[in-house]
Amino acid sequence: MISDATQDAVCLVAERLASPEAVGEIASRESNREPVYGASVWNPASLSHGLPGTAMLFAVLARSDPAWMTVAHRHIAAAADQLSTNPSNGLFAGPAALLAVVQQLPTHYQTLRRNLLRWVAADQKRRLDACLSRDAAGVGWHHYDVINGLGGTARLLLVDEPDAALATLRYLVQLTRPIEVDGTVVPGWWVPSDQQPTPEDSAQYPRGDFNLGLAHGITGVLAVLSCAAESDVVVPGLDEAANRIAEWLLARRQFDDLGAQWPCRIGWDDEIAPDAAPGLLTRAAWCYGTAGVAHTLYRAGRVFGKPAWQSAAASALRELLHRPEGTWLLDGPTICHGYSGLLRIIQRLAAATGDAEFRSAQDALTRRILTFMDEECPFGFAHVVPDSPYGWQHASGQRRLDIAGLLEGAAGVALVLEGTDPAPIADWDTALLLS
Numbered sequence: 001m002i003s004d005a006t007q008d009a010v011c012l013v014a015e016r017l018a019s020p021e022a023v024g025e026i027a028s029r030e031s032n033r034e035p036v037y038g039a040s041v042w043n044p045a046s047l048s049h050g051l052p053g054t055a056m057l058f059a060v061l062a063r064s065d066p067a068w069m070t071v072a073h074r075h076i077a078a079a080a081d082q083l084s085t086n087p088s089n090g091l092f093a094g095p096a097a098l099l100a101v102v103q104q105l106p107t108h109y110q111t112l113r114r115n116l117l118r119w120v121a122a123d124q125k126r127r128l129d130a131c132l133s134r135d136a137a138g139v140g141w142h143h144y145d146v147i148n149g150l151g152g153t154a155r156l157l158l159v160d161e162p163d164a165a166l167a168t169l170r171y172l173v174q175l176t177r178p179i180e181v182d183g184t185v186v187p188g189w190w191v192p193s194d195q196q197p198t199p200e201d202s203a204q205y206p207r208g209d210f211n212l213g214l215a216h217g218i219t220g221v222l223a224v225l226s227c228a229a230e231s232d233v234v235v236p237g238l239d240e241a242a243n244r245i246a247e248w249l250l251a252r253r254q255f256d257d258l259g260a261q262w263p264c265r266i267g268w269d270d271e272i273a274p275d276a277a278p279g280l281l282t283r284a285a286w287c288y289g290t291a292g293v294a295h296t297l298y299r300a301g302r303v304f305g306k307p308a309w310q311s312a313a314a315s316a317l318r319e320l321l322h323r324p325e326g327t328w329l330l331d332g333p334t335i336c337h338g339y340s341g342l343l344r345i346i347q348r349l350a351a352a353t354g355d356a357e358f359r360s361a362q363d364a365l366t367r368r369i370l371t372f373m374d375e376e377c378p379f380g381f382a383h384v385v386p387d388s389p390y391g392w393q394h395a396s397g398q399r400r401l402d403i404a405g406l407l408e409g410a411a412g413v414a415l416v417l418e419g420t421d422p423a424p425i426a427d428w429d430t431a432l433l434l435s
Contacts, residue, residue: 003420005370006366006370006417006418006420009370009373009380009413009414009417010061010414010417010418012373012375012380013057013379013380013381013410013411013413013414014057014058014061014068014071014414016378016379016380016410017054017057017058017379017404017410017411017414018071019074020051020054020074020075020078020079021078023051023054023379023404024042024044024051026378026379026402026404027041027042027049027402027403027404028040028042029402032401032402033401034385034399034401035385035399041383041401041402041403041408042403042404043086043093043405044078044079044082044086045079045082045083045086045088045093045094045097045098046086046092046093046097046405047091047092047093047097047100047101047405047406047407047431048092048093048147048336048405048406048407048408048409049403049404049405049407049408049409050079050082050097050404050405051075051076051078051079051082051405052075052079052097052098052100052101052405052406053097053404053405053406053407053409053411053412054075054404054405054409054411055072055075055076055079055098055101056100056101056104056406056411056415056428056431057406057411057414057415058071058072058075059072059076059101059102059104059105059428060104060415060418060426060428061418062105063426069108072105076098076101076102076109076112079097079098079101080098080112083095083098088123089148090142090145090147090148090149090150090152090153091146091147091148091152091153091155091156091431092147092148092152092407092431093148095116095119095120095123096116096120096123096152096153096156098112098116099113099116099117099120099156100156100430100431102116103156103159103160103430104427104428113160117156117157117160117161120153120156120157121157121161121164123153124150124153124154124157124164124168125164125167127142127150128150128167128168128171131143131150131171132171136192137179137180137181137190137192138179138181138190138191138192138195138208139175139188139189139190139191139195140191140195140196140197141191141195141197141211141216143175144172144175144189144218144220144221145215145216145217145220146214146215146216146220146223146224146432146433147215147216149220150168150171150172151172151220151221151223151224151433152220152431152433153168154168154169154172154224154228155223155224155227155430155431155433156430158227158228158231158233159430162231162233165228165233166233166235169224169225169228169233169234169235169238170235170236172221172224172225172241173225173235173236173237173238173240173241174188175188175189175221176188176189176218176221176241176244176245177241177244184272186210186268186271186272187210187218187244187248187271189210189211189217189218189221190208190209190210190268191205191208191209191210191211192207192208193205193206193207193208195208196208196209204267205265205267205268207267207268207269208267208268209265209266209267209268209271210265210266210267210268210271211264211265212249212252212262212263212264212265212266212288212293213264213265213287213288213289213292213293214286214287214288214292214293214295214296214432214433215286215287215288215292215336216287216288217264217265217288218245218248218249219245219249219292219293219296220296220433221241221245222242222245222246222249222296222297222300223296223299223300223433223434224433225238225241225242225245225300226242226296226299226300226303226304227433229242229303229304230303239304242300242304243304243306246297246300246301246304246306246309249262249293249297250297250309250312251276252266252276253312253316254276254278254279254280254282258319258322258323259315259316259318259319259320259322260290260312260315260316260319261282261289261290261316261319261320262282262289262290262293262294262316263280263281263282263289264280264281264282264283264288264289265280265281265288266280281329282329283328283329283330283337284320284323284327284328284329284330284342285328285329285330285336285337285338285341285342286335286336286337286341286342286344286345286432287336287337287341288337289329290316290317290320291317291320291341291342291345292341292345293313293316294313294314294316294317294320294345295313295317295345295348295349295434296313296433297309297310297312297313298310298313298314298317298349298352301313302352314349314353314355317345317346317349317358318357318358321346321357321361328342330342331383331384331385331386332372332381332382332383332384332385333369333372333373333381333382333383333384333413334381334383334384334403334407334408334409334410334412334413335406335407335408335412335413335416335432336407336408336412338383338384338408339365339368339369339372340369340412340413340416340417341416341432342365343362343365343366343369343416344416344419344429344432344434345434346358346361346362346365347362347416347419347420348429348434348435350362362420363420366417366420369413369416369417370417372384372413377400377402378402379402379403379404379409379410380410380413380414381410381413381414382400382401382402382403382410383400383401383402383403383408383409384398384399384400384401385398385399385401386398386399406431415428
């Protein structure tokens with residue numbers, strides 16, 4: 001039975017991750033580096049690659065089996081010990097990463113939660129002031145995105161300190177207003193060349209680009225605005241800002257014989273061209289492409305009373321599921337740009353709609369992820385990456401990495417597999433802006 005197999009997989013991962021010391025020793029091995037830039041895949045204070053990510057798994061498991069609470073505490077304590085010596089960087093690294101975990105344990109860690117919240121709120125104000133001081137047109141990812149920008153941390157503030165989120169919401173609304181650049185009116189979320197995250201991005205987009213991704217693009221802002229509206233935390237212009245983003249996303253769909261898809265990024269020339277550019281790169285991931293955009297549009301349609309957004313989003317997801325799997329461009333079993341990210345989105349849509357096709361896809365994707373389980377792998381599931389920064393279409397091979405955390409690690413896979421249970425779906429994916 002698929003439920004038995006998923007529970008076996010979750011238990012295997014949990015047992016392999018139970019010791020924070022052993023996890024750190026394995027993940028920090030010198031040989032365990034990503035192949036393109038040689039960076040370590042271990043960051044002990046990171047939700048994506050470290051102890052907050054493993055703590056999240058045990059915090060969720062402890063809801064149904066209190067025996068896991070002791071293990072969760074070990075990981076939370078070990079993560080807290082790392083905060084003073086590791087840099088913070090938005091939601092996914094530092095105090096905010098640990099706050100995302102303790103918010104899942106509302107009856108525990110009240111003092112720690114208050115201290116983390118105080119730090120996150122103060123840091124949010126500091127970062128917001130820096131963003132507001134920019135007087136040139138355009139923004140960088142750090143201004144708004146879910147991973148390192150103001151958007152992800154604003155989601156945490158909405159849970160505990162909605163008043164502290166208001167200034168960020170006003171800024172995000174402002175960011176959606178059109179701007180004029182060299183005599184051309186474009187969306188305010190234009191990322192100019194000098195704000196691109198890497199030299200390679202600047203070379204690829206010499207006039208800048210418009211990012212559609214949930215992780216690093218304007219879709220993440222729509223997700224934050226939807227969360228705020230759903231929580232009755234509103235600022236002037238919030239509805240109009242959501243409408244601007246949603247309608248722009250709908251207008252940027254690419255259509256072929258199999259239906260609609262969303263590209264990952266759109267360069268300046270393609271954005272200002274009178275006709276949509278065909279053949280831009282798309283994928284089926286949480287971070288980029290059709291899955292993340294569709295889920296966000298569906299939720300925004302429900303929150304803002306726009307059934308047309310919901311219909312377009314659900315249709316695009318169904319069409320995606322009928323496309324050849326090879327066109328999804330997913331990297332192994334993990335969440336960020338792998339099968340678990342797609343599965344989590346399908347779990348959400350299946351729960352929201354009761355649609356039989358999404359239920360069937362949920363089972364099929366679960367089985368697909370289980371094919372990646374390897375008992376010889378230290379954490380049960382390895383993160384599979386191409387040996388090229390430009391993805392599988394440019395890669396000559398692949399690398400299997402032992403990553404423990406949430407975004408690209410085994411803990412994230414186990415969290416998603418745990419969500420195949422028919423019980424009410426857990427809301428740990430607040431950190432992914434899916435709830």
